[in-house]
Amino acid sequence: MADEAELRAWLAARAGAWQGLVPRLEQLRRRRAAGVDESLEMVDAYRGVARDLAFARRLAPASRAAAGLEALYAQLHALIGRRPRGGAAALLDLLRTDIPAAAAGVRKHIAAMAALMLVAALAGWWLIATYPTLIDLMASEDMIEHVENGHLWTEGIINITPSSVLSVHILANNITVSVFAFCAGIFLGIGTFYLIALNGLMLGGLFAFVQQHGLALALLTFIMAHGPVELSVICIAGAAGLALGESIVHPTLPRRRDSFQACAHGVAPLLLLCAALLIGCGFIEGFVSPDATFPLASRIVIGLCYFSVMCALMSGRLFRDAQARRRRRNSW
């Protein structure tokens, strides 16, 4: 072990540099970006502090110098490993690469969730068509009363609640359902399975109920503009949740925890797309769907166009074409 004088001399030589690093580090941490010189300076400082820390750990492990250096080293490590905030470029990357990759990764799961919803909807239809009294389990008293009086519960809703309020309420509700369908995947995928099946069952049951009162076309007209994307998004969120459950049941990495984490990161971009699409759905459902002045044809056009946008975003075609065009232009 080095003697006291040697250690003191080393501390005297290095302590000033460490002390100077602390405010510099704090200053850089608060800033969004650092220049090349500043970054290189910090990398040098990181190496220097690592050397000093190794020395301090050996010579004075329980000292204040070692504790201070540990903290300084951890701060420098976090600063140097900080990911850049990409802004618009990161958003484009998300749209061009991350979302299409995530969508391709869960294609089978989306198909499975869509099939589950369809089967559950048919089961719901059969259930209510066979046992009409069971509608009490699926719809509120108010809804049942409206339909029995020959009106949809959605009629005149914008006379009571402004479209904007309705939109916000609907989109908040839909986003919560989608996020829950995703998160419920952690229960080995069973939570997601039940949630999607329940949604399908209620949808089929409600359609059977309104059909019994001659209002099926009216309900179809109501959901035509927002329904295709809204139901698809719930299936997509469910597919992401199912993938999450599958990553725990059949891990692709040595540890279940790592597999779960990798899957969550992989499908997260898809969830962001779902949230964005549901905001659009909320506005369509608040402004277009309850407005009787929109004919069925325009609702079909809105619904199909929005569905096409969703498909284009998921495939990445919408932005990949723009990228290819730009590359062609640059090559001229």
Add this chain to the structure above:
Amino acid sequence: MSGAGMPDSPGGQSTSGERLRLESATGVDLTLTVAGPGSRSYAFLIDWHIRLLAAAIWLLIATYAFNLRVDPTGSLNALWSALPAAVIYFLYHPIIEVAMRGRTPGKLAARVALVDRNGGTPGTGAILIRNVFRLIDSLPVVYLIGLVSCFITENRVRIGDIAAGTILIVVDADARESLARVHALASASRLPLEAFELVEQLIERWPTLEEQQRARIARTLLARIAPATDQAALAAMAETELLRRLEALRDGRAPEEWPVG
């Protein structure tokens, strides 16, 4: 989106009790202290109060300054009154954590910080995933699943942290303070390193110790560090004088320069 892709595979990682040891590019391991459920809950409680207060303040401003009322019929007034309050309350964590790179006022106050599994600053994607899973962690009430998860998991993490690959660590020491003292020691104090540490700690804890206890420890310490001191005089020395002598020793002043009571 940064951090939204596949997570980096963590370097060599080992956990010993509450300490987490991570390999780094320099070859010198990074040692972090994992925050327990106590620090985590403390940080959360502070943040919860902040968002509750901020939402309530907006509701008051909306009601009295803009004359907007929350009414059950769901008018446009209600939207402008309730929506910002709901955004503040429900989106406080994702917004603040993304803006402050994983930090929140509560975490700063509780002296904890969020890092990824490599000890780096977590990316936006990881922070958003962590917050999405609050929905599960908060079930059935008062974050029970999250709390139980903190007690049983390896790095005391909740489910959101497992999904995001983040760890809550204790900000071990105030580097500025510790290193400033090291600088003082290196430049002025003539005490041996171990003695300096003891004197420093005693001075730091002086206000929190009982009078008799701190005087006893100070006398023992002075008798060992400065054996030339008259033992009888030391025993009769007042408490304030003992503290001044300790400070003089720390600052490297010679016995003749020691303050006289």
